[in-house]
Amino acid sequence: VSTAVSHEVSAGPVSPPRWRRLPVLSVLVVVLLVSVAVSFSVGVTAYSPELIVRDLAAHLTGHPVTVSRVDDVTIWLIRMPRIFAAVLIGAALAAAGSAYQALFRNPMVSPDLLGASGGAGVGASLGILLSWSIIEVQLVAFAFGLAAVVVTYAVGTAVGRGRESTLTLVLTGIVVASLCSAMISLTKYVADPDNKLPEITFWLLGGLDTVTIRTSLLPIIIPIVAGMIVLLVLRWKLNVLSFGDEEAASMGVNPQVVKSFVIAGATLMTAASVSAAGMVGWVGLVIPHAARALVGPDTRRALPASALLGAIFLLGVDDLVRSVFTTEVPLGILTAMVGAPFFLLMLARGRRTWT
Amino acid sequence: MRSPRELSVLALAGGLAMALLAGCGQSSSGSPGAAASTQAVSTHQVTDSTGASVTVPNTIHRIADSWEAHNEVVTMLGGGNKIVATVLKPSSVPWLYTVDPALNKAPTVFTDTTVNTEKLVQTRPDVLFTDDALQTAAKTSELGIPTVQLGFQTYQGLENVVNITADVLGPAAGAQARKYNSYLNSKLAAVSAVTSKIPEAQRPRVLHIYSLDPLVVDGTHTMINDWITAAGGRNAAQVVGQTRPVSIEQVVQWNPDVIILASSAFDAADTGPQTVAKLTSDPAWDQLAAVRDHRVYINPTGGWHWDRYGIEEALQIQWAAKTLHPELFRNLNMVAETKSFYSKFLHYQLTDEQAKRILAGQNPT
Numbered sequence: 001v002s003t004a005v006s007h008e009v010s011a012g013p014v015s016p017p018r019w020r021r022l023p024v025l026s027v028l029v030v031v032l033l034v035s036v037a038v039s040f041s042v043g044v045t046a047y048s049p050e051l052i053v054r055d056l057a058a059h060l061t062g063h064p065v066t067v068s069r070v071d072d073v074t075i076w077l078i079r080m081p082r083i084f085a086a087v088l089i090g091a092a093l094a095a096a097g098s099a100y101q102a103l104f105r106n107p108m109v110s111p112d113l114l115g116a117s118g119g120a121g122v123g124a125s126l127g128i129l130l131s132w133s134i135i136e137v138q139l140v141a142f143a144f145g146l147a148a149v150v151v152t153y154a155v156g157t158a159v160g161r162g163r164e165s166t167l168t169l170v171l172t173g174i175v176v177a178s179l180c181s182a183m184i185s186l187t188k189y190v191a192d193p194d195n196k197l198p199e200i201t202f203w204l205l206g207g208l209d210t211v212t213i214r215t216s217l218l219p220i221i222i223p224i225v226a227g228m229i230v231l232l233v234l235r236w237k238l239n240v241l242s243f244g245d246e247e248a249a250s251m252g253v254n255p256q257v258v259k260s261f262v263i264a265g266a267t268l269m270t271a272a273s274v275s276a277a278g279m280v281g282w283v284g285l286v287i288p289h290a291a292r293a294l295v296g297p298d299t300r301r302a303l304p305a306s307a308l309l310g311a312i313f314l315l316g317v318d319d320l321v322r323s324v325f326t327t328e329v330p331l332g333i334l335t336a337m338v339g340a341p342f343f344l345l346m347l348a349r350g351r352r353t354w355t
Numbered sequence: 356m357r358s359p360r361e362l363s364v365l366a367l368a369g370g371l372a373m374a375l376l377a378g379c380g381q382s383s384s385g386s387p388g389a390a391a392s393t394q395a396v397s398t399h400q401v402t403d404s405t406g407a408s409v410t411v412p413n414t415i416h417r418i419a420d421s422w423e424a425h426n427e428v429v430t431m432l433g434g435g436n437k438i439v440a441t442v443l444k445p446s447s448v449p450w451l452y453t454v455d456p457a458l459n460k461a462p463t464v465f466t467d468t469t470v471n472t473e474k475l476v477q478t479r480p481d482v483l484f485t486d487d488a489l490q491t492a493a494k495t496s497e498l499g500i501p502t503v504q505l506g507f508q509t510y511q512g513l514e515n516v517v518n519i520t521a522d523v524l525g526p527a528a529g530a531q532a533r534k535y536n537s538y539l540n541s542k543l544a545a546v547s548a549v550t551s552k553i554p555e556a557q558r559p560r561v562l563h564i565y566s567l568d569p570l571v572v573d574g575t576h577t578m579i580n581d582w583i584t585a586a587g588g589r590n591a592a593q594v595v596g597q598t599r600p601v602s603i604e605q606v607v608q609w610n611p612d613v614i615i616l617a618s619s620a621f622d623a624a625d626t627g628p629q630t631v632a633k634l635t636s637d638p639a640w641d642q643l644a645a646v647r648d649h650r651v652y653i654n655p656t657g658g659w660h661w662d663r664y665g666i667e668e669a670l671q672i673q674w675a676a677k678t679l680h681p682e683l684f685r686n687l688n689m690v691a692e693t694k695s696f697y698s699k700f701l702h703y704q705l706t707d708e709q710a711k712r713i714l715a716g717q718n719p720t
Contacts, residue, residue: 043473044471070476070477074473078472192598193571193598195488195489196488198466202468202469207469209469209470209471209472210490210493210494212493322473328470
């Protein structure tokens, strides 16, 4: 399969355009910080920066809160966890997508390729169907997400040998994902349409509204940060892998080991994200493209850029959810509605380098 | 391999994450408990349907209710004008908005699965009633809103929900709750006293249709099954649970003697009669005993659907008994009974015309 990533990488030592030499990563960090600041002030009610700083400072320093109770709850207990979750999950999905696109040398790959989202969806639907608490639903979603990828990886490596192993892995992933989606449909079919069915449907579409600090946010921080560290450490080796397994081996990189670690890291991040926020689509597919458009195909820069862009993107979309609509709209719908045209735009712009 | 600039970017990002993490850790330890008003006023404990103990203020001024059918329970118990946030819309339950016009002032901040937390907090509720099937309670409790989770599957469960709600709303509500529960029990007993003598063979097989397209019916182990049985019928649907999808083949095989159409089964803009007429002319349906004998009925709908989980179940058992066995319940005047119920429990004087519209499953004019 001739792909964008391999093309761009193998395009040779063409010097990047002048603007690519700007400190894009630093600019993205600044944009992210500004987005976080702005996100605190937008919503059902707009708050002045002074009020937000006063409230946040009081909490962070342990001083008594001087803003009104309603404002304090809105800023500290609603917006802060949501903003933090959007940043964390956006970064996780985009980084995992970026790593997978490099690993599988295919620009159409997203982090749910090996069944992580599907497995998590099965776990969550079952948990909701059985009326488990929100934390139990999240844990079982996480466990099923990991389990689905373990099954894919075990079957894929057992069946596939030699040069075809990657293709076999991807095909196994598609099979496992389809199986998961059938199982999700089954839970929806047997679910009580008055309460369980809408609950499952909404969960599958994704959202950050029920994110709580203790039950949703704290449990996902460790897997996401751990996965992120693995991907950041291995991003140079991912670059080498994009030349092909044999070339990588000749450069002293063991492709199987790198693959296993990258898949493990990306799976941890994806399963954790999906378990807390549901199936937020498109972030892991579109954002890595945007990142490569900004900093070029070099994974060493594309991966952190992708993480930062993903955080900014999901934060922005969730701000839309919070401020534009009077009742909560599933996040997954908006990421698709914003992500899909964006993707088309990039396809149109990038056509010359792709064909 | 890595430029110093990249490292500094990573360090900056890491630092940001750490700062936010520190903030989260703090809040999880020092979450500021109940709403500000409750710190000044006295509170009491209420045990909700999940068995959880919830601390609520003794005096409730502002109520949020995310469970559709429960808004009418609150209205009955005198809290209707205190609802400040709801899941309802005037178009979803027009009769409840007629009976309790104060509801028009309450913004719709819930959907059947979600809550707009920011809007909910802006309404400053003293208590939130929610369906125990929903996953939002963890979030709203964290926001310091006392969240009472409720649910019921039986008449006994309905009584409990009325009692728990009264425990939250105060002593005046308690008196009204006892009045309602005794009405429910006396009507259930009165109807059962007549219907329990009906031999099995004379109990019509009743199919309750929730939706026609797709075909969805209510099976056994539901409250629908309970009122069919209490009213002297047998549930024709041999499936377990509420709102089960079935095939027309199955329905033909069950061949029900009576069909009751929920208002959710009506075609788009129809109010019922057209849907009934369509069934009569449909070759798949017109061979059924119920259709042939003109025993297809439209279920009444008031402040909530009589046939589903709500307080007007007390009227449903009487209506269903008279519908299935008109000869045994000649003296039961459903128009008068409906008017008396609305007057006693919802403090609203229905006209005869309004009561007839409710019984016909029609919206207010």
